[in-house]
Amino acid sequence: MTNNKQILVVDDDQAIRELLAEYLSKHNFEVITAHDGIEMDNQLLTNVPDLIILDIMLPGDDGFTLCQRIRQSSNVPIIMLTANSDELDRILGLEIGADDYIGKPFSPRELQARIKALLRRTNFAKDSLKNAEKTRYLSFANWKLDTQQHNLLDRNDQITSLTGADFQLLTLFLKNPNSPISRDQISQALHGRDAFANERGIDVHLSRLRQCLGDDAKAPKIIKTVRGAGYVFIAEVRFDTQ
Numbered sequence: 001m002t003n004n005k006q007i008l009v010v011d012d013d014q015a016i017r018e019l020l021a022e023y024l025s026k027h028n029f030e031v032i033t034a035h036d037g038i039e040m041d042n043q044l045l046t047n048v049p050d051l052i053i054l055d056i057m058l059p060g061d062d063g064f065t066l067c068q069r070i071r072q073s074s075n076v077p078i079i080m081l082t083a084n085s086d087e088l089d090r091i092l093g094l095e096i097g098a099d100d101y102i103g104k105p106f107s108p109r110e111l112q113a114r115i116k117a118l119l120r121r122t123n124f125a126k127d128s129l130k131n132a133e134k135t136r137y138l139s140f141a142n143w144k145l146d147t148q149q150h151n152l153l154d155r156n157d158q159i160t161s162l163t164g165a166d167f168q169l170l171t172l173f174l175k176n177p178n179s180p181i182s183r184d185q186i187s188q189a190l191h192g193r194d195a196f197a198n199e200r201g202i203d204v205h206l207s208r209l210r211q212c213l214g215d216d217a218k219a220p221k222i223i224k225t226v227r228g229a230g231y232v233f234i235a236e237v238r239f240d241t242q
Helices: 015-027 037-044 063-071 088-097 106-136 162-173 183-191 200-213
Strands: 006-010 032-033 049-054 078-083 099-104 137-140 141-146 151-153 159-161 225-226 229-233 238-241
Touching: 006 015, 006 037, 015 032, 015 106, 032 037, 037 063, 049 063, 049 106, 063 078, 063 088, 078 088, 078 106, 088 099, 088 200, 099 106, 106 162, 106 183, 141 162, 162 183, 162 200, 162 229, 183 200, 183 229, 200 225
Parallel strands: 006 032, 006 049, 049 078, 078 099
Antiparallel strands: 137 141, 137 238, 141 151, 151 159, 225 229
């Protein structure tokens, strides 16, 4: 039995599927593939991939629809494949739950680096929170973050599932309460690099997290924007074992 991380590649271009399967397999990943949403669903019935590479342009249901469907039941990391010049595709992908994106045409080496960085950050976030004072829940405002299940619970214990990026961003804030977090720090946590000038993806991540928490950016009670410094988590954080 292999301990290699499993990657699901969903792309209708056979040449790309074969290229990624060959390249990633040589770098110690187990690769399974699908050419459309139906085949993806069939793969997910029998496999639990560690990461999904999802093309936007697919026959039948497109990548946006499939990403939304995956997010209804899973927080598996998702990298979307999109056109370099189409910023709207990238922003929409992040809004509906993708963790990262890469433009076509792309370098398999760069994609491999993105995969490793995303898996490393996901595993680090899990391990660091699980081991922090043996705490399962981090409580703030009217919320509790379940660090094992990657869910948010409200005061009535109603569950909100988080994407991998949402979990990582919230983790970053919870680990640094009352300290300014810069856009570069956010980009490093989510993408493993400094932020690009005028990068809208960070704004999308922040907006999505604020919406999830019911926090009004104009009158914040949880995440405050500090001009020139970044963002500050202003809610009190409490550590709970249960």
